Amino acid sequence: MTVAALSSNPTPAILPGSGGMRGALSDLFWRRPKLLLLLMLAPPVLWLGIVYIGSLFALLLQSFFSIDEFSGLINREFTLKTYGDLLQAANLDIILRTVTMAALVTLASAIIAFPIAYYAARYARGRWKALFYLGVMLPLWSSYLVKIYAWKLILAKEGILTWLLAKLNLLWLLDAWLALPIVGGNSLSVSFTGTFIVFVYVWLPFMILPVQAALERVPGNLVEASSDLGASPGQTFRNVLFPLALPGIVAGSIFTFSLTLGDYIIPQIIGTSRLFIGQAVYSQQGTAGNIPLAAAFTVVPIVIMGFYLWGAKRMGAFDAL
Amino acid sequence: MTSAVSFKQVSRHFGSVRAVDAVDLDIVAGEFFAMLGPSGSGKTTCLRLIAGFEQPTAGSISIFGERAEGVPPYRRNVNTVFQDYALFPHLNVLDNVAYGLMVKGVGKAERLKAAEEALSLVRLPGYGARRPGQLSGGQRQRVALARALVNQPKVLLLDEPLGALDLKLRENMQEELKSLQKVLGITFVFVTHDQGEALSMADRVAVFNDGKIMQVGTPEDIYQRPNTRFVADFVGSSNVLPPDFVQRYAGQHRWGSLRPESIRISSAASGNGVAARLVGTNYLGATTRLALDADGLRLHAVLPAGMALPAEGEAVMLTFNRDSLHLMDEPA
Numbered sequence: 001m002t003v004a005a006l007s008s009n010p011t012p013a014i015l016p017g018s019g020g021m022r023g024a025l026s027d028l029f030w031r032r033p034k035l036l037l038l039l040m041l042a043p044p045v046l047w048l049g050i051v052y053i054g055s056l057f058a059l060l061l062q063s064f065f066s067i068d069e070f071s072g073l074i075n076r077e078f079t080l081k082t083y084g085d086l087l088q089a090a091n092l093d094i095i096l097r098t099v100t101m102a103a104l105v106t107l108a109s110a111i112i113a114f115p116i117a118y119y120a121a122r123y124a125r126g127r128w129k130a131l132f133y134l135g136v137m138l139p140l141w142s143s144y145l146v147k148i149y150a151w152k153l154i155l156a157k158e159g160i161l162t163w164l165l166a167k168l169n170l171l172w173l174l175d176a177w178l179a180l181p182i183v184g185g186n187s188l189s190v191s192f193t194g195t196f197i198v199f200v201y202v203w204l205p206f207m208i209l210p211v212q213a214a215l216e217r218v219p220g221n222l223v224e225a226s227s228d229l230g231a232s233p234g235q236t237f238r239n240v241l242f243p244l245a246l247p248g249i250v251a252g253s254i255f256t257f258s259l260t261l262g263d264y265i266i267p268q269i270i271g272t273s274r275l276f277i278g279q280a281v282y283s284q285q286g287t288a289g290n291i292p293l294a295a296a297f298t299v300v301p302i303v304i305m306g307f308y309l310w311g312a313k314r315m316g317a318f319d320a321l
Numbered sequence: 322m323t324s325a326v327s328f329k330q331v332s333r334h335f336g337s338v339r340a341v342d343a344v345d346l347d348i349v350a351g352e353f354f355a356m357l358g359p360s361g362s363g364k365t366t367c368l369r370l371i372a373g374f375e376q377p378t379a380g381s382i383s384i385f386g387e388r389a390e391g392v393p394p395y396r397r398n399v400n401t402v403f404q405d406y407a408l409f410p411h412l413n414v415l416d417n418v419a420y421g422l423m424v425k426g427v428g429k430a431e432r433l434k435a436a437e438e439a440l441s442l443v444r445l446p447g448y449g450a451r452r453p454g455q456l457s458g459g460q461r462q463r464v465a466l467a468r469a470l471v472n473q474p475k476v477l478l479l480d481e482p483l484g485a486l487d488l489k490l491r492e493n494m495q496e497e498l499k500s501l502q503k504v505l506g507i508t509f510v511f512v513t514h515d516q517g518e519a520l521s522m523a524d525r526v527a528v529f530n531d532g533k534i535m536q537v538g539t540p541e542d543i544y545q546r547p548n549t550r551f552v553a554d555f556v557g558s559s560n561v562l563p564p565d566f567v568q569r570y571a572g573q574h575r576w577g578s579l580r581p582e583s584i585r586i587s588s589a590a591s592g593n594g595v596a597a598r599l600v601g602t603n604y605l606g607a608t609t610r611l612a613l614d615a616d617g618l619r620l621h622a623v624l625p626a627g628m629a630l631p632a633e634g635e636a637v638m639l640t641f642n643r644d645s646l647h648l649m650d651e652p653a
Contacts, residue, residue, distance in 0.1 A: 224374055225407035227394040229421035229472065239424065243411045 063295035072289055082292040086300075091280070095300055098277040101192070102260035105199040106207075106253045112200065113207040113252065114245070120208075121215035136205045144202065148269050151198045155188035155270065162187075185272060195271035202266065203259050207252035214248025215241070250312045257308065261301035277301060323350040323385070325476055325508040326371055331380035333366050340366040342532035343380070348476075350385070353502050353509045355519035358529030359555065364512045367529070368478050371510065373397050385475055395424075400469035401478040405485065406461045408453035414440070414464050415449030421472040439467035442501070459490045466498075470505070479511045483518065495522055516556045520544060528552050545580075548650045553578035560584070560620045567648065570595075576649045581610065583645035584622040586631065587638045594640035595620075599631050615639065 017023045029036040065074050066081040085091070120132040139147065154160050165171050178184040178191065185191030218241065226236040264278025275283070277297055285294035312318070328346035332339065341363045348354045356364040369375040370382060373394035382389045384399065400421070408417050415436050416423075422432035433449075440446055443463035453461055462482060469477055479498075483491045499522050502509045513519050519526045520540040527537045528551075536548045547553035550561045560579040567577035589596065597615035609630060613620045622639070624630065631637050 219405075219407065221403055221405065221407040222409060224372075224394070225401070225403060225409070226420070226424075228372055228374075228399075228401045229424065229468065230395050231420075231424040232395055235424045239420070240409060 059295050060299060061295075062291050063293075063299055065292045067290050067292055074291060082296045085293055086296045091297075094275050094277060094280050097274060098261055099304060101196065101199065101276065102257045104196060105203065105260045106256045108196070108200045109204050109207040109256045110211075110249050110253060113204060113211050114249075117208050117212035117215055117245075117248075118241075120212045121218075122220070136208050139201075140205055145265070147202065148198060148266055151194075151201065152189050152270055155194045155197070157187035157189070159187075159189070189270055190272060192271060195267050198266050198270050199260050199263070203256040206255035206259065207249075210251035210255075211245055211248040214245045214251075218244045247318055250318070254305070254309070258301060258305050261304065262298075324348070324383075325350040325352075325385060326510065327383045328367070328370075329381045329383075331367075331370065331382055332378045333363075333370060333375055334378045339532045341370065341377075344532075344534055346527065346534060346537070348508060348510060349525075350508055351506050352524040353499065353511065353522060355511045355513060355523035355526045356529060357513055357516055357519040357526050357556070359514055362529040363532040364514075364527075364529045365480060366532075368401075368480055368510060368512050371476065372399055372401050372478055398472075398474055399476045399478060400472050400474040401480060402462075402465045402469050402482045404480045404482065406453075406465040408461055408464060408468070410453055412453075413449060414445075414451050414453065414456070417453065417464060418449075418468045418471055420468060425472075435471055436467070439471040440464075442470065443467045444497075458485050459494070462486065462494065466501075470501075470507075474507065476508045476510060479509060481512055481514070483513075483515075491518075498522065520556070528556065530555070546647055547578050550576055550578075550649065550651055553647075553649065558621065562646070563618070566618060567646070571643065571646055571648065573648060576651050578647045578649060579620075579641060579645060581621045581623040583641050584620065585640045586611070586622060586624065587640065588631070589636035589638050594638040597637055597639050599633055599635050599637055601633065602630060613637070613639065 017027060062074075063082055064078050064080070065076050066079045067073070068075050116132075116136075120129065124132050156162075162171070162174065165174050174188075177193065178187070183191060183193045185193075188194040188197070222240055222244070223236055226240045227233075231239060262278050264276065264282045267276040268279055277300060281294045281297045284290045284297065324347050326346070326348040328344050331341060331344045331346075333341040344363070344367065346367070356367060358364045366375060370377055371384070371389075373389065373392060373396075377390060384397065389397065408414075409420065412420070415433060418436035418439050419427075419432040422435060427435070437446070437449060440448060443466050445460060445463050445467070448456070448460070448464075453464065456464065462485075465482070482498075483494050486494060495518060498509070498511075511519070511523065520543070523540060525537060526540055526543050528535045528543060530551050536543060536552050538546075543552065543556050547556060547559065553559040553561050557580065560581060562577040562579055564574045564576055568574045571577065587594070595615050597613040597620065599611060600614045601612040603610040603612070607626055608623045609626060609628075611622045611624060611630075613622060620639070
């Protein structure tokens, strides 16, 4: 293009509107951005407000009803009797078991996820980063049930893990572990250890991704600055990396913790016959037909998560956001 | 004279890129040393080699006589002021400054007192409770300086610390850094691509190009007596004169450099000199920069403001002292 072509501009200073419905709408939205925002937000707010939260509250309402033990009919009068039932020793046992499992799964996920997320955020570039995302996400694309049954085979007495340990002459280690109370059992696939392993496996991506996102936002020169000021790698981890990754770890733990609290399929397929909250809800609303008690059980994870977030906020987990 | 930092044939290669290539360098204890060069010339890599963030591919580095290869940054008593400050966003200003003392295990009361003193030193007393995000660029710069100085380093490294500041602030900080260095007596190593900054602040300057040091000397040496075309051109945009031209006026077949301010301009009719034509003017406030064409050779001259300027396209006569024409070492 010549200078002359660039310097002689034949178009007017203000262009005419493009005309028609679309042109008029574009101009209207540009002049009134709030209108566009309202139109964009209305469907999700309606969905979230009525369909999602609304039905949750309808469920919670059920927990304040009670069941007539003789007729099995629901008595629609406001009462705290169902919550009284929830506090029976057998039910408290279920809650304690579930919360302990969720806490252990969360802790293990955080410990395993951190180095993976750190590598992905700090070192992986280009093709390796794509491979990382693929590796983390791939298990999420396949069916949850298939994966759990696959794990049942891996952990079974005749399974690949036993075979591998036998080859390595480490079977005594597995037997010693299985002989332990609570965590042990006939085989890994019918022990709490097995439940734990599969929970960690299934929820790990939900911890890796937020931790990686948090570490990605930590500028590399903060690590250098810390080292420059005399901090050993361990001190840099404790004083710089960990506090800055904490919002990501908390976000990840919300997933792993609450997903473990609510899941009823994994402990049913892999583990002992002792119930977790999810299974209790399932059996109360199904076989037992006790919707109020099932609803009361679902309140437990919500309350626990509420306290968890409140505690995390007080500890300053969101300060670095 | 104690040597603060000494490079012997130091190279740092990244694959096929020779970021630093067989550099010899001696920085004297207590001096304000500037590393000057265009981006990608290896000056920052040299700084990172001193800090310990990079390890040399070849050669040896010693800091106050002690070998530094393989020594991690946290075991070097050297501190860095980073280009973008690298303040910890989750700590307040006081904890940022006290960080170095904290990781060394200094007690809380003592380290906070030292940090408060360091903040006074950089004229930010009472700013300790703020977060880095609440400070302006100039204030963050001072916090970064205080955070480094509180550790009483043997060498303070500054990586283009003034690059992000506006002109007025930059001039203030230049003066302050210089007087701070005099008061504290710490060796300062300062990386910059701004030749004015290097000349005005440093005791000695090393000019970098392409991973090599082209010249080391006092600002006057570098400015008045550049040894290569690159240095003459980079430091203060000198007129580089080709050997044939120099042959005519100085009788030697060598590359020459002539500072714009040593060229005098008179009307074309008068006397002998270099005949030239004015092709453009550039108003700079205190001075006016003239672009001249001397028979195909592009020259620049600088006139103080208020002098009568020839018209554009007018023929003029250029004269200069023989002494101001510097002959360079670079082979013709």
